[in-house]
Amino acid sequence: MTIFYFTSTGNCLAVAKKIGGNLVSIPQVIDLPDLHFKDNVIGLIFPVYGFGMPKMVRKFLERATWEADYSFAIGTYGNLPGAAMVDVQKFAKKYGQHFDYAESLLMVDNYLPGFDMNDQIAKLPEKHIDENLSRIIADIQNCRRLDAAAGPVWKALTAVVKSGENLFMNGKQGQRYMISQNCTQCGICAKICPAGNITVTDTVMFKSQCEGCLGCVHICPQNAIHMKNEKSISRWRNPDVSLNEIITANNRQKGNTK
Numbered sequence: 001m002t003i004f005y006f007t008s009t010g011n012c013l014a015v016a017k018k019i020g021g022n023l024v025s026i027p028q029v030i031d032l033p034d035l036h037f038k039d040n041v042i043g044l045i046f047p048v049y050g051f052g053m054p055k056m057v058r059k060f061l062e063r064a065t066w067e068a069d070y071s072f073a074i075g076t077y078g079n080l081p082g083a084a085m086v087d088v089q090k091f092a093k094k095y096g097q098h099f100d101y102a103e104s105l106l107m108v109d110n111y112l113p114g115f116d117m118n119d120q121i122a123k124l125p126e127k128h129i130d131e132n133l134s135r136i137i138a139d140i141q142n143c144r145r146l147d148a149a150a151g152p153v154w155k156a157l158t159a160v161v162k163s164g165e166n167l168f169m170n171g172k173q174g175q176r177y178m179i180s181q182n183c184t185q186c187g188i189c190a191k192i193c194p195a196g197n198i199t200v201t202d203t204v205m206f207k208s209q210c211e212g213c214l215g216c217v218h219i220c221p222q223n224a225i226h227m228k229n230e231k232s233i234s235r236w237r238n239p240d241v242s243l244n245e246i247i248t249a250n251n252r253q254k255g256n257t258k
């Protein structure tokens with residue numbers, strides 16, 4: 001089994017690790033000229049962004065082809081998935097591929113402009129993540145087929161959210177973040193950025209390929225990156241995933257010490 005995943009704060013990687021198999025981080029393969037893969041089972045795990053997929057996951061699906069006996073997609077989300085799973089199945093089909101199974105999994109919502117991370121952490125017990133993930137794992141082991149469904153209201157809402165998002169997700173979101181004096185220029189934000197959008201010299205600089213994943217904001221060890229509209233000072237990293245695992249997954253600047 002090969003699982004392709006995208007993660008900023010570790011939820012998707014934690015899920016991928018629990019399912020197992022050969023785990024491949026999408027930022028590490030997105031620039032490869034050949035994206036053809038072959039395995040008995042192929043999976044995709046992504047965080048739901050604005051009721052849909054992150055830009056890089058869409059880009060991956062536009063180019064990737066695979067041969068597999070069974071394929072699945074899981075979208076992790078924090079509050080409402082909208083029609084994200086309908087979207088991923090439709091999108092794959094548009095590019096000549098398909099997912100036999102598409103399911104979403106409720107986890108911590110890392111969208112800081114919307115949610116206080118302390119509240120999110122307090123709500124963890126009521127999300128029943130382990131039970132829901134066990135059910136999904138059993139489904140995958142049994143090669144269950146599942147087409148995602150969403151009513152017309154969700155589909156319409158998803159279209160509205162996505163069109164708004166296209167306006168704001170222009171790749172320059174990071175340039176609006178504020179760096180506090182706590183910054184030690186350690187360079188970790190540059191290493192955990194899945195888009196290779198950050199350079200650290202005497203200052204932290206954001207280019208214009210930001211995915212808006214908020215990884216740098218959450219993972220900075222000094223809590224030195226802030227958003228004007230963040231709902232809490234508290235940050236989130238999935239406790240089942242280490243900082244080094246996120247660096248290994250997302251570092252696009254191999255060989256760079258900073």
Ligand SMILES: Cc1cc2nc3c(=O)[nH]c(=O)nc-3n(C[C@H](O)[C@H](O)[C@H](O)COP(=O)(O)O)c2cc1C
Nearest residue numbers: 008009010011012047048050051077078079080110
């Ligand atoms: C830009 C952005 C948009 C998001 N949009 C949604 C959303 O529409 N619905 C939702 O329930 N969660 C949303 N989330 C929360 C993430 O989907 C959720 O926290 C996910 O599990 C994060 O996975 P990761 O830790 O692997 O990055 C959003 C998060 C970000 C950063």
Ligand code: SF4
Nearest residue numbers: 183184186187189220
């Ligand atoms: S991770 Fe934080 S402390 Fe390190 S360089 Fe980036 S902003 Fe500064």
Ligand code: SF4
Nearest residue numbers: 193210211213214216
């Ligand atoms: S700059 Fe920050 S928010 Fe933008 S893609 Fe990189 S880690 Fe994510």
